[in-house]
Amino acid sequence: MTNKFSDSFEKKLEDTTKLGLEVVRESAEENLMTLSVGPQHPGSGHFRFIIKVDGDYIVYCDPDPGYVHRGEEKMCEYRNFIQNIPHLERPVIHDSTHITYSYSLAVEELLGIEVPRRGQFIRAIASELNRQVYTLYWLAIYGIFLGHSTMFMWPAGDRELFIDLLAALTGARVTHAFNIPGGVRNDIPDGFKEKCLQYVSYFEKRLKEYEDIFYNNPLFRQRTENVGILSKENAIKLGVTGSVLRASGIPYDVRKVEPYDVYDEIDFKVQYMKTCDSFARAYVPFLDMRESCNIIRQLLEKMPGSGEVRVKLQSNPKGRIGEAYKRVESGRGALSYYIVSDGSSRPYRVKISVGSFRNILALPHLLVGSKLGDMPSIYWALNYWPVEADR
Amino acid sequence: MATAPKDFRFGNFVGSLVWLIFWVIVIVSLVGLPLIFIILFYVPLPYSNGEVLTPYLFFSMIVDPTRTIPIINFLIHTDIFRAAVFPGFTFAALIAAATIFIERKFLAKMQLRTGPLYAGKFEGILQLMADGLKLISKEIIAPSGADKPIFWSSPIIYVATAASLTALIPVAPGWVVADLDVGLLAIFAILGFFPLIALLFSWSSNSKYPFIGGLRALHQMIAFEIPFILSALSVVLVAGSLNLTDIVESQYAFWFFAIAPISAFVFYISSLAELERVPFDLPEAESEIVAGWLTETSGMIYGLIQLGTYLKLYVLAALFVILFLGGWMGPQIFPQELIPNYTGEKIYNATVVNGIFWFTIKTFGMIMLILLPRGINPRIRIDILLHTGWYKLIVLSFINMFIVLALIYGGVITPAGGLQ
Amino acid sequence: MTTPNKIDDKNSKIKTFESDLPIENSLYNEISSKFHDKVQLLYVKPKRIKVYVDPKNIVEVASFLKKEIGLDHAESVCGTDYPNENAIEVIYHLSSYSREELAPIIFALSTKTDRNSSYLPSLLPLFKSVEYHERETYEMLGVYFQGHPRNERFLLPEDWADIPPLRKDFRIKGR
Numbered sequence: 001m002t003n004k005f006s007d008s009f010e011k012k013l014e015d016t017t018k019l020g021l022e023v024v025r026e027s028a029e030e031n032l033m034t035l036s037v038g039p040q041h042p043g044s045g046h047f048r049f050i051i052k053v054d055g056d057y058i059v060y061c062d063p064d065p066g067y068v069h070r071g072e073e074k075m076c077e078y079r080n081f082i083q084n085i086p087h088l089e090r091p092v093i094h095d096s097t098h099i100t101y102s103y104s105l106a107v108e109e110l111l112g113i114e115v116p117r118r119g120q121f122i123r124a125i126a127s128e129l130n131r132q133v134y135t136l137y138w139l140a141i142y143g144i145f146l147g148h149s150t151m152f153m154w155p156a157g158d159r160e161l162f163i164d165l166l167a168a169l170t171g172a173r174v175t176h177a178f179n180i181p182g183g184v185r186n187d188i189p190d191g192f193k194e195k196c197l198q199y200v201s202y203f204e205k206r207l208k209e210y211e212d213i214f215y216n217n218p219l220f221r222q223r224t225e226n227v228g229i230l231s232k233e234n235a236i237k238l239g240v241t242g243s244v245l246r247a248s249g250i251p252y253d254v255r256k257v258e259p260y261d262v263y264d265e266i267d268f269k270v271q272y273m274k275t276c277d278s279f280a281r282a283y284v285p286f287l288d289m290r291e292s293c294n295i296i297r298q299l300l301e302k303m304p305g306s307g308e309v310r311v312k313l314q315s316n317p318k319g320r321i322g323e324a325y326k327r328v329e330s331g332r333g334a335l336s337y338y339i340v341s342d343g344s345s346r347p348y349r350v351k352i353s354v355g356s357f358r359n360i361l362a363l364p365h366l367l368v369g370s371k372l373g374d375m376p377s378i379y380w381a382l383n384y385w386p387v388e389a390d391r
Numbered sequence: 392m393a394t395a396p397k398d399f400r401f402g403n404f405v406g407s408l409v410w411l412i413f414w415v416i417v418i419v420s421l422v423g424l425p426l427i428f429i430i431l432f433y434v435p436l437p438y439s440n441g442e443v444l445t446p447y448l449f450f451s452m453i454v455d456p457t458r459t460i461p462i463i464n465f466l467i468h469t470d471i472f473r474a475a476v477f478p479g480f481t482f483a484a485l486i487a488a489a490t491i492f493i494e495r496k497f498l499a500k501m502q503l504r505t506g507p508l509y510a511g512k513f514e515g516i517l518q519l520m521a522d523g524l525k526l527i528s529k530e531i532i533a534p535s536g537a538d539k540p541i542f543w544s545s546p547i548i549y550v551a552t553a554a555s556l557t558a559l560i561p562v563a564p565g566w567v568v569a570d571l572d573v574g575l576l577a578i579f580a581i582l583g584f585f586p587l588i589a590l591l592f593s594w595s596s597n598s599k600y601p602f603i604g605g606l607r608a609l610h611q612m613i614a615f616e617i618p619f620i621l622s623a624l625s626v627v628l629v630a631g632s633l634n635l636t637d638i639v640e641s642q643y644a645f646w647f648f649a650i651a652p653i654s655a656f657v658f659y660i661s662s663l664a665e666l667e668r669v670p671f672d673l674p675e676a677e678s679e680i681v682a683g684w685l686t687e688t689s690g691m692i693y694g695l696i697q698l699g700t701y702l703k704l705y706v707l708a709a710l711f712v713i714l715f716l717g718g719w720m721g722p723q724i725f726p727q728e729l730i731p732n733y734t735g736e737k738i739y740n741a742t743v744v745n746g747i748f749w750f751t752i753k754t755f756g757m758i759m760l761i762l763l764p765r766g767i768n769p770r771i772r773i774d775i776l777l778h779t780g781w782y783k784l785i786v787l788s789f790i791n792m793f794i795v796l797a798l799i800y801g802g803v804i805t806p807a808g809g810l811q
Numbered sequence: 812m813t814t815p816n817k818i819d820d821k822n823s824k825i826k827t828f829e830s831d832l833p834i835e836n837s838l839y840n841e842i843s844s845k846f847h848d849k850v851q852l853l854y855v856k857p858k859r860i861k862v863y864v865d866p867k868n869i870v871e872v873a874s875f876l877k878k879e880i881g882l883d884h885a886e887s888v889c890g891t892d893y894p895n896e897n898a899i900e901v902i903y904h905l906s907s908y909s910r911e912e913l914a915p916i917i918f919a920l921s922t923k924t925d926r927n928s929s930y931l932p933s934l935l936p937l938f939k940s941v942e943y944h945e946r947e948t949y950e951m952l953g954v955y956f957q958g959h960p961r962n963e964r965f966l967l968p969e970d971w972a973d974i975p976p977l978r979k980d981f982r983i984k985g986r
Contacts, residue, residue, distance in 0.1 A: 035599055041681060056773065066966035071983075073951075074976055078983060147669060147770030153502035219670055219768045222775055236908045239884030239940025250908055258858060258915040325859055325904065325917055327886075336917075338889050338904065353887030353904070361943055372603075373673075373772040390966055 032059060039067050043145055043376050047386035049363065053372055061367040063360050065390050072391040076350035080316055081107050081181055084347070089175045091354070091388040095134035097126045098330035099352070099388075100179040105260060105326040106337040107181035107347075110319040118307035119183035120261040121299055125196075126169060126178055127328075128296045132203070133162045134331035135285045138383065142282060143214070145376035146223055151214050158206055161199045168192060181317075183310030193300050200293050207290055215283060224279040228366040228378035231276055238362050242333025242355045243288065243383055246272040247280035254329035266298050278374075281381035285331075316345045332356050332383045356389035464738050470568075478562035480554050486754070487701035488519050494762045501766035529690035537687070538595035545592035546688070546695040552584050553699035556706040561636045563719050563746035574635040575627065578710065579620050582665065585703075586612040589674065593684035604683025607773060608667065608674035614780035615664035621788035622654040622661065625795045626714045629804060639718030646717040650798060653791040655715045657784050662707040663761065664780065666700065670768040671776060708757040709750075716753050719746030834912060835860045841880065846872060853921070861902075861919040866931050869922050873903070873934050881910040882918055885934075888944035890952040892978045898923045899952055901931060903941065924954060933958035951977040 031054075038048040046068045052060035072091060076084050088103055089096035101123060108115065115123070136159040143151025163173045168189055170176035178184055214220060230240070235248035245252055251270040255263045271287035273280040319341030327336035333355025340349040359382045366378050397403075431445075444462065466472055473479055492507070495518070499506030511517030533542055559574050559581075561567035571577050586609045593605025627633060629650065630641040648655050664671040675683035682688075688696060712718060725748070727741045771779075798804050835855045842850055842862065849868045853861040864872045876882045882905040890901045902921040907913035924931050933956035934941050943965065945956045950964045953975035964971060974981050 033599060043681075066964075066968065069966040069968075071976060074981075074983065143769070147672065148768065149498070149669075150502050150766045151769070153504060157503050213767075217768065219771055223769060223772055236883050237939050239886070239938070245908070252908055252914065323861075325919070327917075334886065336886055336904070338887065338902070340891060349889070349891045351887060351889040351891075353889075357943065358886070358940065361940065371772070371774070373774075 037375070043379075045384075045386045047384070047389075049379075051367065051375070056371050056373070058367050058370055058372060058375065061364040063363055065360070065386060067390065068387045069390040073350050073352060076347055078346065080345040081111070081319065081347065082313075084350070085180055086175075086177050088352075089177060091352075091391050092134075092330075092385055093174045093387075094137055095130050095331045095385075096175045096177075097123075097130040097179060098328050098335055099354075100177070101127055102326055102328040102330075102335050102337045103339075103350075104179045104181045105328065106324040106339045107319070109324040109326065110322065110339060110341045111181060111313070111317055112320060113182055113311045113313070115183045115261075115311060116308040117262070118187075118304050119309040119311075121303040122169075122184045122188060122309055123179055124262055124266075125188075125296060125299050125303075126166065126176070126184070128292050128299065129162050129166055129169075129196075131292055131331050132289055133159055133166070135289050136162070138285060138331070138380075139210075139214075142377075142380050145380045146220065148214070148220070154206075154210070158203060161203065165192070165196055165199060168195070180310070182313050183308070185310070187309050196296065196300060200296055204290070204293050207286070207293075210286065215286065221279060223374075224282055224377050224381070225275075225277055227278040227374045228281075228370060228381065229276050230362060230366060234365065235276075235362075238365065240333070240359050240362050240382075242329075242331075242359065243284040244281055244359050244362065244381075245333070246270070247284045248276045249274040254327055254334045258327065260326070260328060262299070262302075265302060266295055268295050268298075278377050278381045281383070282377075285383070318343060318345045319347065327353075330355060332385060332388070333359065352391055354388045354391070356384045356386070360384055360389060460738055467738065473566070473568045474558060478560060478566050479557055479568050482562070483554070483557040483702050483705050484698070486705045486751075486758075487698060490701050490704060490758055490762075491697075492516065492519055493759070494765075497759065497762055498766050523694065526691055526694035531690040531692055532687075534597055534687055536597040538597065541591050541595035542687075545588055545595065546692045546699075549585075549588050549592075550695045550699040550702070552581060552588065553702040553706070556581050557702060559635065560706060560709045561639060561713065561718065562709075562750050563743045564636070564640075566743065566747075567636060570636060571634065573633045575623060575633045575638070578706075579616070579623075582619075583616065585665070589684050596684070596687040598687060600681045601684045601686045604674045604686065608684055610773065611664055611667070611671060611673060611776060611780075614777050615661045615784070618657050618780065618784035618788050619661040619665065621785060621792065622651075622657040623714055625651045625654040625788070625792045628792065628795050628799065635713055635718075639713055639720065642717045642720055646715065646720075648715040648717075650804065651715065651791050651795055653787050653794075655711070657788045657791070658711060658714070659760070660784060661780075662711065663764065664776070666704055666707060666761070668704075668761065669765040670771045672770060673773055673776065704758065704761060705754070708761055709754050711757050712750065712753040716757070719750040721745065721749030724748070832857060834916065838880065838913075838916070838918070842872070842875070845875060858915045859917050859919065861921060863921050863923075866922050866924055869920070870932050870934065870937070873920065873937050876905060876918065876920070877937050880907075881913060882907045883909055883938075884940040885938050885944065886917065888941050888948055890948040890954055890977065892926070892952060894926065894979045897926045899926055899929050899954055901948060901954060903934065903938075905938075929954040931956055935959050951975055953978065 032052045033054075034050060034052050036048060036050050037044045039046055047063070047065055048067065049061055049063045051058050051062075070090070072088060075087055079087075084103065085100050089100055092099055104123075136155040140152045140155040140159070143149070143155070166176060167173050169192060170178040170185070230238075230244070230248050232249045235245055235250065240248075241252075249272060251272040253270040254260075255268075256270050268291050271284055271291055273284055273287075319339075321341060321343045323338065323340045325336060325338045327334050329335075334353075335355060336353040338349075338351040338353070339347050342348040362382055363379065363384070366382075367375060370378060444465075475481060496506040496514070507515030507518035509515055510521045533539065556578060558568040559571065559578055561570075569577075589608040589612070590605045593601040593608070596602075626638060626647050629647060630638040632638065632641070667674050673683070675685055685693065685696065723741065723745050725741045725745045729737075729739050832855060835858070838860060839852055839855065839862070843852070846868070849864060850872060851863040853863055855861075862872075884906065886904045886906055888901065888903050890899055892899050900921055900923050902919050905918045905920060906916065922931065929952070931954055933945055935945065935956070935958060942959070945959050946961060946963065946965045948954055949956060949959070949962045950967050950971075955962055967976070
């Protein structure tokens with residue numbers, strides 16, 4: 001067996017050195033074990049990170065994204081402003097409202113149009129519903145990562161309520177293509193408001209159950225408390241965003257800091273926690289969901305009864321020369337678009353800055369020095385969606 | 392084997408059935424029957440009720456019920472029947488199969504869904520058969536660098552060890568395959584094999600994730616064997632014997648759960664850890680180490696290991712019932728005679744049937760209790776697990792041992808059960 | 812194609828100087844009073860301000876922004892290819908978490924480098940948050956950041972053998 005192994009080992013070293021991965025040789029020399037928590041792994045998603053393990057402790061971590069890189073930014077330069085919406089949604093299919101919301105805001109600045117008030121409200125309602133859908137999905141996968149199958153089934157089931165609402169509103173369960181530059185595609189259907197309020201009040205009762213059964217479970221707390229401490233200074237230095245930032249004691253929410261559309265008329269509080277550990281990062285999205293229920297109620301109340309929902313544009317609008325930078329609070333953090341326009345009907349450059357890509361910088365920082373058993377609870381608590389980070 | 396199925400034609404279906412019957416008849420008459428006669432020529436036939444039990448006698452007795460009862464009586468008390476059917480392997484395997492199905496349905500109801508629904512007319516009851524057929528038809532992939540003899544034999548050893556445990560469990564008075572004087576100790580001795588088998592299998596898989604999983608299985612099972620044995624010792628102190636039948640019979644006055652609840656609790660937690668069930672399923676932690684030491688199993692190897700796991704589940708639940716819940720003791724609810732004024736030989740024995748009934752009810756209750764934490768808890772981490780096993784559970788089982796000793800020497804309980 | 816930073820009088824452009832923005836204007840005044848002509852203001856909009864710096868001065872300006880003004884992290888690092896001017900523009904969008912009044916403001920710090928030999932000093936020693944963004948800019952546009960420990964491919968596949976994809980002479984096949 002040794003002969004068969006050794007001549008292919010040399011070849012393997014040669015290949016991996018050529019590809020720039022010297023970790024295998026180094027770890028063999030240092031008596032460590034290299035694990036590739038790779039795409040073929042139930043605990044990683046479409047993403048790979050290479051860790052070196054010394055017994056039970058992780059001593060090295062190197063994220064290696066790019067498995068679902070599609071070239072979104074390059075593709076945007078080949079399509080005009082409206083044609084960009086369907087493919088821009090694909091990085092985050094279940095939270096697609098936000099990634100097109102931010103794009104629409106930036107393009108509206110370049111085109112110089114203003115969305116009618118009812119359209120702004122509908123956009124905000126779709127955005128909040130989508131935030132619930134995404135956060136429930138995230139909570140479900142967090143349960144799976146910790147080995148808790150009920151924590152997967154219950155949120156996945158409750159998520160169907162909101163997906164039903166979104167399907168009634170936009171026509172599709174995920175990837176709605178609902179926000180376009182200028183407003184939203186269509187008005188809300190009849191009976192939507194009552195159904196929405198009914199679902200939201202049912203969901204608030206369920207949130208109380210989630211808190212009792214999932215978050216107050218002693219084993220869950222043991223697995224996540226004091227695990228992966230990201231102090232406030234480090235959070236600022238690493239530039240993380242979203243719930244990771246709010247779990248480290250910084251009350252930063254783009255909807256409060258830089259209110260876009262109608263968020264300056266809505267009264268809500270930024271949810272944050274000061275304990276900086278994995279439990280805080282798991283609890284802040286839950287608090288966000290509760291706050292989101294209030295926001296949905298206020299939006300439904302304050303919405304003007306009638307009006308246009310969209311600005312009628314020409315078929316191929318040309319953008320004014322200039323640039324625009326707009327951001328939105330998505331499920332994972334601040335999602336910003338930087339669009340440069342050169343006067344034609346296609347953008348010259350679109351740069352998307354997503355929360356996942358910024359948060360992945362915290363992964364090596366938190367994993368090094370922690371136990372292998374803490375890897376799922378640290379990794380998924382960073383609210384990282386691999387497809388969005390790759391764009 | 393992947394071909395697109397042709398459209399269903401009834402004529403073809405009937406034709407295939409006819410072919411099947413044809414081949415069965417050919418093989419049975421040309422090969423099977425002569426083989427049977429040759430064997431019977433050389434093998435001495437057993438005696439039943441003073442007559443030699445030839446196959447012809449057997450077939451003729453089926454027609455007349457009163458003449459078959461002695462045969463059945465005879466067959467039931469042979470060793471082969473006990474080991475293979477009841478209370479041995481088949482009984483345990485049926486309970487294991489029922490457990491798998493109940494687990495899926497029970498968990499599904501807890502998680503607000505329905506579980507298996509489509510296999511079989513009634514709520515997916517044939518799901519297990521479907522799964523078994525699926526596993527048999529899958530290809531077993533052995534990794535290229537795997538240690539072939541150990542890789543292929545470990546699952547079989549696993550199932551064999553789990554099945555041999557079922558030979559020690561008494562189900563009803565007088566119904567146990569192997570009535571050893573050191574029955575309890577034999578169970579612990581056989582249970583000590585399992586970490587070794589898990590480690591051998593994971594080592595022979597020649598891959599990193601099974602390696603980590605095997606080490607975790609080793610740590611976990613060894614850590615929890617000590618509180619396991621210590622908690623059973625409290626019961627042995629009261630019963631005064633290691634023989635499982637004697638332990639059950641010494642619970643005639645009260646169940647041992649009443650004086651050793653802490654030990655029962657420790658035994659329960661340790662059996663969850665021995666069975667690698669949630670929250671102690673670290674050796675197969677899916678999100679950290681793919682599937683732990685089961686990563687390289689596929690097809691029937693996986694099926695065998697699951698069968699072994701669920702047999703072990705039955706054994707440990709039955710052991711809990713025997714040690715703490717009074718085994719087969721229970722109020723007599725079956726009538727003494729099924730058919731009044733019947734003077735012939737009977738196979739129905741009221742105490743035995745009563746014992747089987749109560750034992751099965753209690754075992755199923757205990758199995759449900761072991762299945763329950765899967766719907767409630769996430770997985771535990773290895774350092775918390777080892778801390779619990781080595782510190783807390785050993786201390787708790789010692790506390791209960793001292794309580795039991797105090798009760799015995801204080802004169803409240805007589806040795807060999809019973810109140811003073 | 813005119814670059815957006817040239818200041819023109821055409822009506823089709825976005826209004827780039829607004830005088831009633833106190834925070835943004837005071838920010839620019841602070842910087843220009845320290846660096847005089849090393850920085851050049853490109854535009855001031857509500858909550859957005861863009862400033863151009865030469866590559867040789869960028870580390871100095873960035874460290875002033877970090878230490879004195881309090882912009883502590885970068886939201887993104889964007890590289891844009893302008894083949895007409897033979898330049899690649901790299902913009903650092905900086906913002907602040909620690910200073911509340913600066914939190915809504917995105918400060919765009921831009922610099923240019925030559926297309927054919929594109930080298931820029933890396934801001935990694937100052938802002939840890941630009942690590943992966945600069946790496947992505949390296950692989951997508953070919954800009955080498957001096958001082959960054961890993962100028963390697965990040966999102967592209969391991970066997971990428973073409974020119975950096977976000978350059979304008981890389982055409983998507985079939986379009």
